[in-house]
Amino acid sequence: MEPPNSISTMLVILYNYTPLTNDGVESLPAVIDNVSLVVVKSNSSTKQAHIYELNLFQTPSAAPLTPEISWIQGHDSVVDLFWNHTGAQSYNVKRSTSASGPFVTIAANLKVRSYSDNTAINGNTYYYVVSASNEAGESAN
Known part of the structure; x- marks a missing residue:
């Protein structure tokens, strides 16, 4: 008997899981039958991604x-x-012309961990920060 779709979907996600360097809370990339978040902790003593x-x-x-x-x-x-x-779940890129800010959001809700600022002007100095967001809120810059 094949497992329900929600279980097989979760197994695929866990199979492709790349552990964080520390325990963390992660948003799932896709909905799994009323579950929007999975917390996975790896065994840091063995440096392997065995889920405990x-x-x-x-x-x-x-x-x-x-x-x-x-x-x-x-x-x-x-x-x-x-x-x-x-x-x-997403990232926000912010930029300022001063190291102390204020920082203005130039890209919001990015699903990737990279960004190319094509609005930069040669000769200007820019300072960048990135924040992370999920359903519970936004991280510090």
């Missing part, structure tokens, strides 16, 4: 972890940014 705890929730209990920009490169009128995985 699985919790299912209707909605996240906390905003995702704050993303960190891992790579940034500027070239002719374009700035490319890449950031780490935080288990977010």
Whole structure:
């Protein structure tokens, strides 16, 4: 007998799961029969992705972890940014001409962990931050 669709869908997601570097709360990329969030913790002592705890929730209990920009490169009128995985449902890229802000959102609800700012003007200095969002809220920049 084949398992219900919700279970087979969940197994596919867990099979493709890339663990965070620390325990975290992640939004699912697709709906699984009234489940919108799965918390998976890996065994950090063996550095393997063996799952030892699985919790299912209707909605996240906390905003995702704050993303960190891992790579940034500027070239002719374009700035490319890449950031780490935080288990977010979406990401927001913000920019300022001052290190202390204010930061203005230039891209919202991104489902990927990269962005190319095609509005950059050669010769200008820009500062970027990224925030992560899920159903519970938005992380810090």
